[in-house]
Amino acid sequence: MNAITVRNLTKRYAHTLAVEDISFTLPRGRVLGLLGGNGAGKTTTIAMLLGLLVPTTGSITMLGHNMARDRFAALARMNFSSPYIALPGRLSVVENLTVYGHLYNVPGLKHRIAELARQFDLTGLLKRQAGDLSAGQKTRVALAKAFINKPDLLLLDEPTASLDPHTGDFVRTTLEQYRAQSNAAILLASHNMAEVERLCDEVLMMKSGRIVDRGTPGELIARYGRDDLEQVFLDIARGTAA
Amino acid sequence: MSQALRRIWGMLYRHLAMYRRSWPRVLEIVYWPTLELLVWGFTANYFMHASAGPPALTGGALIAGVLLWEVMLRAQIGVALSFLEEIWSRNLGHLFVSPLRPAELLAALFGISLLRTVVGLLPATIIAYLLYHFNILHLGPVLLLFFANLxxxxxxxxxxxxxxxxRYGAGAEALAWTVAFGITPFACVFYPVTVLxxxxxxxxxxxxxxxxxxGMRAALLHHVADWPQLSWAVGLNILWMLLALIAFGREFRLARIRGALIAIGE
Known part of the structure; x- marks a missing residue:
C-alpha cells in the first residue's frame, strides 16, 4: 500500500507555474527524498501534500485518503516538522507537547511525552520555554512533536538544518530506527546530500516545478557518472548534466 | 471526551498556558475595561450631581453602557488577538496540518475570548459597585441576554x-484593535438612535x-424587559454571524488556493 500517491499534480499561481504535472508514489516503510534548488517547487509540493495549499489540477492520496475530500482523516495519521515553522515560544516544552498531544488525540499522553523526552533527550528541558532553547534543542522538540502521534507518514522539511554534526547524526539515526520499527513512510526534503544518500530509498530531483529525474541515490550517481549525490544535484541545478 | 472536544481543549490549554506565564497579557485583559470604567464612572458621578434628571438615567446608564459595551470590545479583541498569537508565534502552519478543524479552532477562540471577557470585566464590575454604588446585577436576568448578544x-x-x-496577512493586524472602536458611534451605547x-x-x-x-435603557429606567428590541438583537446576531461564517469559510478556502496559509505571518 502506498503512503502517498500523487497524480498529475500542478500548482499555478496568477503569473507563476510553481509545480507542473508531477506524479510519484511513496510506499509504506520507504523514505523518499525531494531534492531541488531554491524555487524548484519542493515547498509548494509539500504544502499541497499537507493540505495547506489546494492544487490547481491533479490528485493527492495520503494513507488511502483523498486529500481534496478527506484530508483530516489523513492528517490524524501524519505529522510534519520544519525548522521554518515554530512552536509557541512562550510555552514550555511539555506544554507544547501536551497541546499537540491533545490535537492528535494521543492516548496516555503523559506517558507518551515522558517516552519522547527520553528518546530525544528532552527530560531536562521539559519545563523550559520553547523560545529560550538553542536551535538544536528546538529541532529536537519539533521532532518530538512530529513523533507524538506515532505517525504512519512523516513529512520532514530539512530536519537537520542548523544542527551540529552530532545532533544531525542523532536525528538521522532516530529516523532510521523509527522507520524500521514502525514501517512508517518518510518524505524528506533536504539540502544535505550525504543525509539523503544515507536515508533515502528513492530520490526525486525537482527543477522549475518539474521532476527532472528520479531513482535510488546509487542509480542517480551512476547515471550521471559522478562520485556522490551532491555532484548530481549540481549538474541538474546548473543544467550541466551530460 | 470526544476527539473534537479534546482538540478544542488542546487549543484552550495552549492559551491558558500562555497566560499563566505572561503577567503583562493578564494585565492587558483587565487594564482597559477597568480604565474605561474609571473614566466614565467619574464622568457619570459628575453628571449625577450636576444634572436635574433622574440619577439612574444620567449615571447608571453611562456605567451600564460602559460595562456592557466592553463585553463586545473584549469578545472581539479576545478572538482576534488569540488568532494573532498563532501568527506571531509562527504556529499556524503546525495547526493547519494537524487534525484540528477550522470549526474547532473557532470554538477554541470563542472559548478563550469568553474567558478573557469574564476575567477582564470582573474587576470593573466590582469597582463600579464599590466606587459608584452601581450593581449591574440589578438589571436582572435580562442581563444575561444583553451579555450573550454583545x-x-x-x-x-x-x-x-x-x-x-x-486575505491580507499579518499586515492587517491593526484592525484587531480598531474595527470595534469604529463601530462604537453607531452602537448607540450612551444615547438613543434618534440622536444620530x-x-x-x-x-x-x-x-x-x-x-x-x-433594551438596557428600558430595563434601567422602566424596569421592563424590552422583548421586541431583544428579538431584533438576536435575529440580527444570527444573520451577521451567518454572514461572518460564510466570509471566514470563503477566505480560508481562498487562502488555501493562494498559498496564504504558508506566508500569513509575513
Whole structure:
C-alpha cells in the first residue's frame, strides 16, 4: 500500500507555474527524498501534500485518503516538522507537547511525552520555554512533536538544518530506527546530500516545478557518472548534466 | 471526551498556558475595561450631581453602557488577538496540518475570548459597585441576554477581522484593535438612535448593539424587559454571524488556493 500517491499534480499561481504535472508514489516503510534548488517547487509540493495549499489540477492520496475530500482523516495519521515553522515560544516544552498531544488525540499522553523526552533527550528541558532553547534543542522538540502521534507518514522539511554534526547524526539515526520499527513512510526534503544518500530509498530531483529525474541515490550517481549525490544535484541545478 | 472536544481543549490549554506565564497579557485583559470604567464612572458621578434628571438615567446608564459595551470590545479583541498569537508565534502552519478543524479552532477562540471577557470585566464590575454604588446585577436576568448578544456580536466582528487576516496577512493586524472602536458611534451605547442623523440611523439599527442598549435603557429606567428590541438583537446576531461564517469559510478556502496559509505571518 502506498503512503502517498500523487497524480498529475500542478500548482499555478496568477503569473507563476510553481509545480507542473508531477506524479510519484511513496510506499509504506520507504523514505523518499525531494531534492531541488531554491524555487524548484519542493515547498509548494509539500504544502499541497499537507493540505495547506489546494492544487490547481491533479490528485493527492495520503494513507488511502483523498486529500481534496478527506484530508483530516489523513492528517490524524501524519505529522510534519520544519525548522521554518515554530512552536509557541512562550510555552514550555511539555506544554507544547501536551497541546499537540491533545490535537492528535494521543492516548496516555503523559506517558507518551515522558517516552519522547527520553528518546530525544528532552527530560531536562521539559519545563523550559520553547523560545529560550538553542536551535538544536528546538529541532529536537519539533521532532518530538512530529513523533507524538506515532505517525504512519512523516513529512520532514530539512530536519537537520542548523544542527551540529552530532545532533544531525542523532536525528538521522532516530529516523532510521523509527522507520524500521514502525514501517512508517518518510518524505524528506533536504539540502544535505550525504543525509539523503544515507536515508533515502528513492530520490526525486525537482527543477522549475518539474521532476527532472528520479531513482535510488546509487542509480542517480551512476547515471550521471559522478562520485556522490551532491555532484548530481549540481549538474541538474546548473543544467550541466551530460 | 470526544476527539473534537479534546482538540478544542488542546487549543484552550495552549492559551491558558500562555497566560499563566505572561503577567503583562493578564494585565492587558483587565487594564482597559477597568480604565474605561474609571473614566466614565467619574464622568457619570459628575453628571449625577450636576444634572436635574433622574440619577439612574444620567449615571447608571453611562456605567451600564460602559460595562456592557466592553463585553463586545473584549469578545472581539479576545478572538482576534488569540488568532494573532498563532501568527506571531509562527504556529499556524503546525495547526493547519494537524487534525484540528477550522470549526474547532473557532470554538477554541470563542472559548478563550469568553474567558478573557469574564476575567477582564470582573474587576470593573466590582469597582463600579464599590466606587459608584452601581450593581449591574440589578438589571436582572435580562442581563444575561444583553451579555450573550454583545458577546456574539464581538465574535462575528472578530470573524470578519480574521477573514481579512487570511486575505491580507499579518499586515492587517491593526484592525484587531480598531474595527470595534469604529463601530462604537453607531452602537448607540450612551444615547438613543434618534440622536444620530437620519441617514445614519438604518446603519445603527442594523447592529444588534443598538437594540441591546435600547433594551438596557428600558430595563434601567422602566424596569421592563424590552422583548421586541431583544428579538431584533438576536435575529440580527444570527444573520451577521451567518454572514461572518460564510466570509471566514470563503477566505480560508481562498487562502488555501493562494498559498496564504504558508506566508500569513509575513
Amino acid at each position: 458577546l456574539v456580536m464581538g465574535f462575528w466582528v472578530a470573524l470578519g477581522i480574521v477573514s481579512l487576516l487570511f 442623523p437620519g441617514w445614519l440611523q438604518p446603519l445603527a439599527r442594523a447592529l444588534p448593539a443598538e437594540h441591546v442598549f435600547q
